[in-house]
Structure formats: C-alpha cells, structure tokens
Amino acid sequence: MTDVTLKETPIIKAHQEMGAKLVDFGGWNMPIHYGSQIDEHHQVRQDAGMFDVCHMTIVDLRGCEVIAYLAKLLANDVAKIADKPGKALYSCMLNNEGGVIDDLIIYSMEPAWVRVIVNSSTREKDLAWMRSQIGNMAVDLNERDDLAMIAVQGPNVRELAGKALGDEIAGADDLKPFNALLINAGADNERFVARTGYTGEDGYEIVCANSQAEQMWNQLADAGIKPCGLGARDTLRLEAGMNLYGNDMDETQSPLESGLSWTVDFSNEARQFNGRSSLEKQKEQGLKYKFVGLILKDKGILRAHQAVLVEGSSLQGELTSGTFSPTMQKSIGFARVPIEASEICQVAIRKKQLDAQIIKLPFVRQGKILVS
Amino acid sequence: MSDIPQELKYTKSHEWVRLEDDGSLTVGITEHAQGLLGDMVFVELPDIGDEFEAEQDCAVVESVKAASDIYCPVEGEVIAVNEELEDAPEQINVNAYHEGWLFRIKPLKEDDLGGLMSPEDYAELVESESH
Incomplete structure (x- = not known):
C-alpha cells in the first residue's frame, strides 16, 4: 500500500478480520462495506447493525462561560439544554455570512461541561474556528482523540447491546431519544452512551477509551449485531432525510435553503x-x-449535482445527494429547488430529462416508508 | 486475486470481451470491476443497431455508490443486449462473466482484437491498481 498516511481507527484489525472492503474516507482507512451494502442497510432497518465512527471528532468544552460561548457559536439555542445534563441538541455552526461551517451535536454533560461531536472531514477548520471564537471567555477546548465511538442502530439493537455490554452501559435502557448518559465518569471504564444516530432507527452511539474499542466491537458482534460500512450509513441517512455536510450544505449555502430552518x-x-x-x-x-x-x-x-428543472421558473435547482433506496427500491435524493416548485420536477440525467416527485422529507423512519 | 478467465480478452477500462463462434463479441465488466463498484442497481444499455467507435462510451452501470461508463471495446454495431439486467442488475454482482453480460457487438473489421489485453496483462493492471 502506498497510502501510508491513512489514519486508522482502533477497530481496524477487527474490520480486516470481518472481511471489510476498506477505502480512503477523508484520510481515514474505513470500511465501505463487508460484502453487500444493501444487505447491511436492511440489517439496520430490520434488526441490528453497527458502525465504526471513531473518525468523528469529539471535543469537550469546559468552563463557566461555556453556555455564553455556545449561545454565540451555534444557530440553535444552547439554552434548551443548558444545565440539563444528559440532553442533546443538533445545530449548525455558522460563519458571519450565515454559511454553514459544520453541523454537530452537543451534549450537556455537567454544568460548565458540554461535549461536541463534529464531522471528521471538517475537523481542522472546525477546531480553528471554535478556538478563534473563544476570545477572552472562560472556556477550555479539549479535543478527545483518546476516545473511540461505535454507533449501534436498528429496532433490536438496544436489547442486544444491553445483553452484550451488561453493566458497562448500566442505565442506558432508560434513556429517552436524544438523551445521553455518562457511566463510571473519570474511571478507566468510562462509557458515554447517547440515544442518537444517523440512520432513522433507534439505537445508541457509545463512546469509550480507544484501548477498549476493539473489545467492545467484538462483544457487540458476538451478540449478533452485524458490522455495517459507511456505504449503508449513507443510504440510511438519505432515507431518513438527514443532511450530510459538504453535500447538502456548506459555507456557501444558507441553512434556511438547506432544510435546516428548524x-x-x-x-x-x-x-x-x-x-x-x-x-x-x-x-x-x-x-x-x-x-x-x-x-x-x-x-x-439520482446523484449529487444533477440539474433540476421546474416548470415556470427561470432558476435551476440542483441535487445535493442522491442514491438508490434499498427500502423503497427506487432512486431518491435531496435537492435545492426554486421555491415555487411543487409536486413534479425534471432531473437532467445524462442526455435525458426524467420526472421526479417532490416530497417533504424524510422518506423512511423506524422501518416505515412515509411517502407514497 | 480476482477471477480472470483465460479464454477472454480485456480492456484497460475493465470490460471483458468474449469472441463468439459467429465472430461477434460479447462484452461485460470484470469481476474486479464489479467488486469495486459494489451492489448494482441500474443499467443503461445501448439500443440494438447502435454503432460505436472503439473506446466510445456506449452504456452505463450504476451501483448504489456510483455511476460508471462502459466503453465499446472495438468499432462495431450492437446486435444484442442483456435485457434481463433491467430488472435484475445484481446479476452483474452474482456472475459478471455469464449472466452479467451487457451487450454483443458485430465488429466492423474482422480480427480487430489486437488492441485488447491478454488475461496476463489485465492481471498485471489489476495488481498495479491495487497498490
């Protein structure tokens, strides 16, 4: 291999043993699939799958002015979770022109401690921006590259993960959606368990020390949770109507025209x-x-960057993401279209213009198709 | 190492070519190529009677991951297409060299296979691309 610079997660050995097809994913050597990304997609929709998401960037913010800092940094209002340990919030981080630097999830850990999980592809610019915004505020920013993260997703996954990990994730059973729990705080066997995900199914995102990640992965696999690659992660998030940074929004786009007004x-x-x-x-x-x-x-x-034409509008729209939906057995996508568009538009695919139905997202949630 | 049948010819764009008894050529994508693309979900085939130059794009195969152009291996006319792929593109994943064939062409010139690669040369190409 000439790609000696590719970064590896602590679970790389298990991926290789499980037959993963590894690809360069933003500088990380990551599993794209373990045989069939469509099978892995169905596995998550119908049963239980897991993803290595150690490439994502975990940042801890501590200090008595953390809430004031985040109130300015984020477009969503941190007040919704301030002083409510365990609560999570999804937000965009905007530049001064209103363009999206990244999307992220913040978790209230303790008073004066908020955990932020940002994208891997935007790590450097995110950290630089977040540091530059601290100014004189009493905020300490600490990147947690000592931590690993595994996402377990699917209708049966919480039960299986509970069996596999037992007391390691004690109390996770009682978590409500978009809530999180810190277990054995400060100890070697600390676990951070959040009932969040990127698939539209129930599940957890579990954070542990890098040194314990491989063992946890294998414990979860032994319980019947199947490894899934980033290929399935993409089709699952598309069906679930969840944006992907860099495709669906970036610094040149407004969150208000990216489906993120909410x-x-x-x-x-x-x-x-x-x-x-x-x-x-x-x-x-x-x-x-x-x-x-x-x-x-x-x-x-449908694929990203295909042109979208709408009758009666001089403006042209564009696909931002597109794929084949394994659940619906049709092609689906996200598009930024002229505001007057409704019901039907035309998509330019190679030499043809094909009809597409316009729908309100999402397509699929919790195993059910929501559009017809 | 991918499966590279000895009786076939190959192109640098990962098509395989089989010389049939009647002098026509059957074309598909190699086992190596289908492995790289992953689960196939859509195939756009040429029409019977279409004529293409060598290395002209003449079909498209799409996996969940990406679209990939298929290039005509030699100059010729399309005389058959694998219509079954329209409803079952996954046949390319299951058996790239048989049920997964794409189309058959009648070459304009006889003995026009000189520009194609031998199994040995193709194996070398695959090897070099995986490094």
Missing part, C-alpha cells in the same frame, strides 16, 4: 449568534430556494 432559533432576540444578521436579511429579502426530497419516477439513479 435548527435555527431566532426566538431569543437578544441572542446575537454568528450569522444571525445575514440570515435575517435573507428572510427579509425572501428565500429563492427550498430543500426537498425527490423520488425518481422513471428508471435511473
């Missing part, structure tokens, strides 16, 4: 978060695009 909280007028004035100007001037789901009516596959 995560931008303008309600506290005194909260001057980064990008707020730009977004308010956009709303005042009127948005030109909206973010929708598409189902291709003809045969073919």
Whole structure:
C-alpha cells in the first residue's frame, strides 16, 4: 500500500478480520462495506447493525462561560439544554455570512461541561474556528482523540447491546431519544452512551477509551449485531432525510435553503449568534430556494449535482445527494429547488430529462416508508 | 486475486470481451470491476443497431455508490443486449462473466482484437491498481 498516511481507527484489525472492503474516507482507512451494502442497510432497518465512527471528532468544552460561548457559536439555542445534563441538541455552526461551517451535536454533560461531536472531514477548520471564537471567555477546548465511538442502530439493537455490554452501559435502557448518559465518569471504564444516530432507527452511539474499542466491537458482534460500512450509513441517512455536510450544505449555502430552518432559533432576540444578521436579511429579502426530497419516477439513479428543472421558473435547482433506496427500491435524493416548485420536477440525467416527485422529507423512519 | 478467465480478452477500462463462434463479441465488466463498484442497481444499455467507435462510451452501470461508463471495446454495431439486467442488475454482482453480460457487438473489421489485453496483462493492471 502506498497510502501510508491513512489514519486508522482502533477497530481496524477487527474490520480486516470481518472481511471489510476498506477505502480512503477523508484520510481515514474505513470500511465501505463487508460484502453487500444493501444487505447491511436492511440489517439496520430490520434488526441490528453497527458502525465504526471513531473518525468523528469529539471535543469537550469546559468552563463557566461555556453556555455564553455556545449561545454565540451555534444557530440553535444552547439554552434548551443548558444545565440539563444528559440532553442533546443538533445545530449548525455558522460563519458571519450565515454559511454553514459544520453541523454537530452537543451534549450537556455537567454544568460548565458540554461535549461536541463534529464531522471528521471538517475537523481542522472546525477546531480553528471554535478556538478563534473563544476570545477572552472562560472556556477550555479539549479535543478527545483518546476516545473511540461505535454507533449501534436498528429496532433490536438496544436489547442486544444491553445483553452484550451488561453493566458497562448500566442505565442506558432508560434513556429517552436524544438523551445521553455518562457511566463510571473519570474511571478507566468510562462509557458515554447517547440515544442518537444517523440512520432513522433507534439505537445508541457509545463512546469509550480507544484501548477498549476493539473489545467492545467484538462483544457487540458476538451478540449478533452485524458490522455495517459507511456505504449503508449513507443510504440510511438519505432515507431518513438527514443532511450530510459538504453535500447538502456548506459555507456557501444558507441553512434556511438547506432544510435546516428548524435548527435555527431566532426566538431569543437578544441572542446575537454568528450569522444571525445575514440570515435575517435573507428572510427579509425572501428565500429563492427550498430543500426537498425527490423520488425518481422513471428508471435511473439520482446523484449529487444533477440539474433540476421546474416548470415556470427561470432558476435551476440542483441535487445535493442522491442514491438508490434499498427500502423503497427506487432512486431518491435531496435537492435545492426554486421555491415555487411543487409536486413534479425534471432531473437532467445524462442526455435525458426524467420526472421526479417532490416530497417533504424524510422518506423512511423506524422501518416505515412515509411517502407514497 | 480476482477471477480472470483465460479464454477472454480485456480492456484497460475493465470490460471483458468474449469472441463468439459467429465472430461477434460479447462484452461485460470484470469481476474486479464489479467488486469495486459494489451492489448494482441500474443499467443503461445501448439500443440494438447502435454503432460505436472503439473506446466510445456506449452504456452505463450504476451501483448504489456510483455511476460508471462502459466503453465499446472495438468499432462495431450492437446486435444484442442483456435485457434481463433491467430488472435484475445484481446479476452483474452474482456472475459478471455469464449472466452479467451487457451487450454483443458485430465488429466492423474482422480480427480487430489486437488492441485488447491478454488475461496476463489485465492481471498485471489489476495488481498495479491495487497498490
């Protein structure tokens, strides 16, 4: 191998033993599948699967001004989870022009301690931006590259993970969706368990020390939770209507035209978060695009960057993500389309223009198809 | 090491070519190529009667992951296409060299296979690309 610079997660050996097809994923040597990404997709929708997500970046923010810091840093309002240990919140981190630097989840750990999980592909710019925004505030930023993360997802996965890990994740059974729990805090066997995920199914994201990740992976596998690659992770998140940073939004796009308006909280007028004035100007001037789901009516596959044409509009839309949906057995995608679009649009695929149905996201949640 | 049948010819763009008794050529993608692309979900085949130059793109195979152009190995006319792939593109994954064939062409010139690769040369190409 010439790719000597690829980073590896602490679970790499288990992946190789389990027959993973490994690919360069943003500088990490990661499993794309273990045989069939479609089988792995169904495994998560119908039973129980797990993903190595150690490449993601975990950051701990501590200090008495953490909440004030996050109130400015994030477009969603940290007040919703402040001083409520265990609560999680999804948010965008915007630049001053209202473009999306990254999307992330924050977890309230303790008063004056918030954990942030950001994307792997944006690690460096995220950390630089987050550091630059601290200024004189009493906030300490600590990247936790000593920690590993495994996502277990699927309707049967919580029961199986409970059996596999027992007391290691004691109390996780009682977690509500979008809540988290810190177990054995500060000890060698510390576990952070969040009832969150990126598939539209129930499950946990479990954080442990790097040195214990491989053992945990194998314990979960022994309980019948099947390893799944990043290929299935992508089709699952698309069906679930969840955005992917870099595809569906980036620094040149507004969250208001990326299907993320629900995560931008303008309600506290005194909260001057980064990008707020730009977004308010956009709303005042009127948005030109909206973010929708598409189902291709003809045969073919929707892919990112295909052009979307809407009758009666001079503006052109664009696919931001597209794939084949294993659950629906049709091609689906996300698109930024002219705001007047409704019901039907045309997608340019090679030399053809094919009809696609416009729907409100998501396509699939908890094993059920939500659109017709 | 991928399966590379000795009786076939190959292209650098990972198509296989079989010379039939009637002089026509059957074309598909190699075991190595299907492994790289993963689960097939859509195939766009040429029409019977279409004529293509050598190395002209003439079909598309799409896996969940990506779309991939198929190039015509030699100049010729399409005389048959594997219509079963329309409803069962996964046949390419199951058996790339038989049920997964894509189309058959009648070469414009006889003995036009000189530009294609031998199994040995193709094996070397696969080897070099996996490093």
